[in-house]
Amino acid sequence: MEKLEEILNQGLSAFEATDNPADLDQVKSRFIGKNGALTELLKGLGKLSAEER
Numbered sequence: 001m002e003k004l005e006e007i008l009n010q011g012l013s014a015f016e017a018t019d020n021p022a023d024l025d026q027v028k029s030r031f032i033g034k035n036g037a038l039t040e041l042l043k044g045l046g047k048l049s050a051e052e053r
Helices: 002-017 021-032 035-046
Strands: none
Touching: 002 021, 002 035, 021 035
16 A cells, blocks of 8 residues: 555656656656556456455
8 A cells, every 4th residue: 555655646746857758758757657557556466365455
């Protein structure tokens, strides 16, 4: 859960700091793209026990 909050805070900061569409696309890819931080975290969700989910 802490990792999720960390990714959320980093993502929000990065999106707020972006001032042009090209940078926005890079930030989007970094966090929610195919190999993005949030995507990787969600992929690991299946490996957690039921209690941890």
